[in-house]
Amino acid sequence: MNDSAAVALVDWGTSNLRVWLVDRTSQVLGERQSPEGMGSLTPDRFAGVLEAHLAALGASDDLPVVVAGMAGARAGWIEAPYVETPAPLGDLFRQAVAAPGVSRRVHILPGVCxxxxxxxxxxxxxxxxxxxxxxxxxxxxxxxxxxxxxxWVSLEDGRVVHFNTVMTGELFQLISRQSILRLSIGEGRADDHHPAFRSAVEEALTADFSLTTRLFSIRARALLAGADEASAAARLSGLLIGAEVAAMRTFIGPDRRVQLIGSGALNDLYSQALVLAGAEPVPLDGGALVRRGLFAAAKALYPERFAETA
Amino acid sequence: MNDSAAVALVDWGTSNLRVWLVDRTSQVLGERQSPEGMGSLTPDRFAGVLEAHLAALGASDDLPVVVAGMAGARAGWIEAPYVETPAPLGDLFRQAVAAPGVSRRVHILPGVCxxxxxxxxxxxxxxxxxxxxxxxxxxxxxxxxxxxxxxWVSLEDGRVVHFNTVMTGELFQLISRQSILRLSIGEGRADDHHPAFRSAVEEALTADFSLTTRLFSIRARALLAGADEASAAARLSGLLIGAEVAAMRTFIGPDRRVQLIGSGALNDLYSQALVLAGAEPVPLDGGALVRRGLFAAAKALYPERFAETA
Structure with a gap:
């Protein structure tokens, strides 16, 4: 039993589940990661899966839990209705919903719409x-x-004032694996150092760029100029990410900073595209941020767990 | 045996095969249609498939044949190398390639690059x-x-001076059936009379429109405003076709005419989008045109078949 734990923090997405046990200063005492995302669970299984992970971490029976992510979707554990924009993030906890089927306190944070x-x-x-x-x-x-x-999210005074979802990653997967371009991309992977990535981003940043009228050029270049798979993949990635950055450029402020929350190769691609668009990417650690956000909500939901006891 | 036939005309695409027997005035004496497109045949089967259709039409053993389409691709029957732009269409026959494995004369017309x-x-x-x-x-x-x-093809003085391939149809299939938007589109079909189609085209025609940043709104509208499947399908179609027309608008001349070669519901969607873009669509029959083009090439390739005998 882990008696110094103040709360459990849970990031429950469509594909993955992460659980952290933290003390009242937010130090991580234990962590679990699993592919048991919302997409693979029926609603009746959420409570059992969560309890199993908490037990494995040695959490006490009355340890409260704060959950963020798709667990709060309509098809998830229980719906946590959206907070509407302009959405004050510090108040998210006020619309948290208690999860059913568990004896401990479990609160699911709302999304934003x-x-x-x-x-x-x-x-x-x-x-x-x-x-x-x-x-x-x-x-x-x-x-x-x-x-x-x-x-892409604009924050003003701690509130989400505007945001936009861009299906870039899903389009890359569909187009590279299933469209006619798959014949030219094959097993090629996009690399931010490839000149074809850079030139495709620059093409997407020009005035009057149209993504769909340029996609087929990837196939035509392979047929006419023998472009290889790596350059075809880099070009598709550059056209898609470039189109996204070009459209969102209007939201970049005079300081040119764009806080970039992601990881790995994808972050390298976006960093390069942002720089080409005249922005200054500032990389942030998404895992650390979600834990910090969950911890802030936990303190508001269960203040007694964090009270000074001296 | 059909003794008045002058030539057989063949449109051999990826998905379909069409064969016409015509006399020397281009009157159709017989016709065959089949799903034996290039995509379903290995190169060794082309000759046999063609002969079977010609036999069914009663063609004589020495009737010459002109073929257009993907049969001339590298992975087709035999490669007919592309004519480069600016490509004089009346001269296509000069780069026709004789097909192997048949005793009769069979010429495959080149593509254009x-x-x-x-x-x-x-x-x-x-x-x-x-x-x-x-x-x-x-x-x-x-x-x-x-x-x-x-x-989209610009002709000047009978030559292809510029053209552009846009993957609109393939993207519609991939996005509507396989992306997250499938959850909102379901069995919905795009209809040019649906107000969501019209408004999506108008949105795509505005300055600074970005397709990929607008796609997810289809899902969000279904979640937040209860948009039904028909309106989600009409919106996706309108955004995609609108993006295509918007990008190609620059090629429309002062007479505003766009010759529209297609058929069915797709033509209705494009007609409406073209009108919204300020163009004047002129519908043409693609089947009649390909036959007319094949006939012109046949007269150039086999002049003796069309000579006056009186």
Whole structure:
């Protein structure tokens, strides 16, 4: 039994589950990671899966839990309705929903939605990373969060005032693996050092660029000029990421900073594209931010767990 | 035996095969249609498949044949190398390639390619429809040929001076059936009368439109505003076709005419999008055009078959 744990923090997405046991100063006492994402679970299994991970970490029976992510979607454990923009991130905990079927206290944080006609959008999970960024002092900033569905988020005074989801990652997968371009891309992987990536981003940043009218050039270059798989993959990635950065460039402020929350090769690609667009990418650790956001919500939800006992 | 046949005309694409027997005035004496497209055949089967259809039509053993389409691709029956832009369509027959493995004369017409750096593109099959249009007097015109891979082609004095392939149809299939948007589109079909189609086209025609940053709004509208499947499908179609028309608008001339070669529901969608973009769509029959183009090539390749005998 881990008696110094103050709370368990859970990031429960579509594909993955992460659980941290932390003390009241946010020190991590234990951690679990699993592919038991929301997408692979029926609602009746959430409680059991969570309890199994908590038991493995030696959590006490009454340890409270704060959850962020797709577990709060309509098809998840229990729906935690969206907070609407402009969404004050420090208040997310007020719309947290108690999870059913567990004897301990488990709260699921809400997502954020944007209802304005023509700009409808939703997020679940990213808002908790952003809360972590606010806790770290980033109350006014532009965030780029690359992934299957990239998010671009404008924060003002700790509130989400505007955001946009871009399906770049999912389009890359579909087009590179299943469209006719698969014949030219094969097993090629996008590399930010490849000249074809850079030139495709620059092409996407020009005025009047149209993504769909340029995609087939990847196939034509392979047929006519013998372009290899690596350059075809780099070109597709550059056109897609370049189109995303070009469209979102309008949100970049005079300080040119874009807070980049991601990891690995994808971050390298976005960093390069942002620099080409005249921005200054500032890399942030998404895992640390979501933990920090969950911890802030936990302190608000269960203040007694963090009270001084001296 | 059909003794009045002058030549057989064949349109052999990736998915379909069409064969016409025509007399020396281009009257159709017999016709066959089959799903034996190039995509389903290995090179050793082309000769046999063609002979079987010719036999069913009662063609004589020495009837010559002209073929257009993907049969001339590298992975087809035999490669017919591309004619480069600016490509004089009346001269396509000069680069026709004799097909192997048949005792009769069979010529496969070349495709057209555009090698200029940054504008690489290829077509196979459309050039023969365009030759048909030239035969019909359309020597200077802009053509829109909707499909899995739409083609936009500028003809000047009977030559292909510029063209562009847009993967609109293939993207619609991939995104509507396999991306996260499938959850909102379901069995919905795009309808040009749906207000969501029109408004999506208008959105795509605005300055600074970015397709990829707008796609996810289809999902968000379904989640937040309860948009139904038909409106989600119409919106996706409108964004994609609108993006295509918006990018190609620059090629529309002062007479505003766009020659539209296609059929069915897709033509209705493109017609509406073209009108919204300020163009004047002129519908043409693609089947009639390819036959006319093949006939013109046949007369050049086998002049003795068309000589006056009176």
């Amino acid at each position: 944007q209802r304005q006609a023509g700009g409808e959008d939703v997020m679940r999970g990213e808002e908790t990373q952003l809360l972590g960024a606010v806790e770290a002092g980033l109350r006014d900033a532009l965030f780029c969060m690359p992934g299957t569905h990239s998010k | 555009q090698r200029q750096a940054g504008g690489e593109d290829v077509m196979r099959g459309e050039e023969t429809q365009l030759l048909g249009a030239v035969e019909a007097g359309l020597r200077d015109a802009l053509f829109c040929m909707p499909g899995t891979h739409s083609k």
